[in-house]
């Protein structure tokens with residue numbers, strides 16, 4: 001029988017006027033990764049704080065490793081590791097001192113804590129900086145140390161709140177490797193992220209949350225299928241009547257045209273030569289192309305697909321979004337110019353998507 | 358619900374192994390949490406010795422300032438100002454340095470360190486107790502600086518070893534109690550800066566409207582009454598008595614000045630009895646959201 005390690009029902013949290021969580025249900029089987037995907041302010045950290053006993057829910061309940069997060073908080077704390085969104089490392093202590101301190105506070109004997117610290121520092125490639133104060137660590141090193149700290153006591157359940165936000169691509173890739181390794185060892189993991197790509201790369205299941213609600217829930221493949229796989233964005237020198245028709249055979253689904261008629265967006269089947277084919281087809285109808293971009297779907301694309309509206313992240317994403325923040329999509333087609341063609345309607349609506357997931 | 362066994366091949370939390378008979382007794386776990394957190398605070402101090410200016414430099418500065426600049430104009434019955442001043446400087450420096458506890462706690466709240474501790478299976482009050490103990494060590498250092506500076510400029514205790522130890526233990530106990538009081542302040546303030554600001558506005562008058570630096574005899578009646586019932590005065594008078602240094606307050610009729618040792622102990626215990634449970638409650642409230 002597969003055990004459910006993290007479960008929640010109707011979990012909600014209100015801060016004054018703000019409904020940070022508006023009733024979410026979760027069910028995470030042992031040894032799997034749940035990706036919680038959502039823009040800034042969606043309620044991800046609130047959910048993590050409740051599940052890790054740092055905040056009390058104002059409604060609903062949650063159990064982690066079989067223990068209620070409110071009434072059996074102590075039992076939950078013995079079984080979890082947490083890496084908060086903002087590093088909670090001790091800046092004045094060295095990496096080793098941080099790990100040893102957490103080891104001892106987690107109940108390891110002194111000698112065991114010391115050897116565990118050494119082991120983790122090696123594994124996270126921090127041995128060279130082990131005895132320097134954390135103050136001098138780079139962003140990537142801090143994140144790795146923070147993750148190491150949450151692994152000190154070898155917890156069966158791990159919570160990582162945006163573990164790669166703000167990291168450069170190399171540090172991200174290393175973080176992903178470590179996370180994958182963890183799950184191979186049987187750890188159950190809840191991971192929050194703003195990047196669809198990350199949830200896709202790591203998670204067994206994804207829940208998409210926005211404004212404290214789950215708006216989609218499924219396997220990454222289902223979510224991606226719903227969003228439409230690879231995204232194509234074409235910028236023309238000027239609007240062109242034949243452009244949509246020229247792209248139609250190459251894309252999956254509908255073409256979205258911006259109000260000025262210069263930006264065309266669509267989902268395309270993954271495969272090689274897409275950009276070449278697109279340029280040839282547009283050239284053949286006499287449309288002049290300024291720019292072609294083919295990229296994996298971003299959180300914005302997910303929101304666009306799920307709600308037919310731009311990601312709320314676009315407006316709310318402030319500092320700290322990191323170098324790999326999802327690209328901002330041009331605004332929705334209006335009824336002027338070539339965009340008025342029947343093709344140019346929103347790609348999908350949430351109703352039929354919920355069915356698909 | 359019964360406890361879930363981890364799936365095959367899953368890492369087993371060491372905490373789970375504590376669930377069995379090998380579990381460390383809760384009492385000794387709490388003690389260990391306190392030791393670990395106290396040590397952590399001491400590492401902080403070692404890494405940032407500037408934090409110690411309150412307890413290293415200020416005592417020396419105040420001692421020299423009062424004895425050589427201000428004390429010149431103060432006459433003390435039964436001895437020199439120098440002989441009179443050192444016990445007062447002990448209490449004065451310990452009182453103002455007590456603000457360190459508020460600053461330390463607000464800093465830990467601000468940096469998220471306390472969040473990290475809270476997600477660990479530790480004794481809740483360990484964060485506060487650890488802070489109070491590391492600050493007690495800082496207070497002992499502060500006291501040592503005053504005593505050494507005093508000795509260097511020619512002050513001498515006239516006491517037995519036992520009296521000398523008691524003379525130092527009384528202000529130290531008072532500092533420990535005050536430390537819990539400023540912890541309460543830290544737990545209700547926004548950040549280290551405001552805690553320090555508000556704390557000093559409260560502690561400076563408390564430290565100075567006392568017999569610590571000048572005899573109370575020359576004060577207006579109203580101020581004098583406050584000064585004689587100020588715990589700082591009781592602690593200072595007790596220290597002067599035990600050190601065999603001039604203690605003009607002995608001439609006052611106020612009960613605390615007639616029984617300074619008892620008054621100092623009562624004040625310290627009373628502050629501790631109110632502030633420590635209050636700090637734990639405030640901590641609980643501050644860290645519950």
Ligand SMILES: Nc1ncnc2c1ncn2[C@@H]1O[C@H](COP(=O)(O)OP(=O)(O)O)[C@@H](O)[C@H]1O
Nearest residue numbers: 015018020038039040041042043044045046047
């Ligand atoms: N301690 C708090 N006090 C008041 N509002 C909060 C607090 N924590 C979070 N919020 C609000 O709750 C909402 C969800 O925040 P959060 O869970 O941090 O989102 P995310 O982690 O997805 O970015 C936001 O509108 C945020 O401003």
Ligand SMILES: [Mg+2]
Nearest residue numbers: 044045046085
């Ligand atoms: Mg967050």
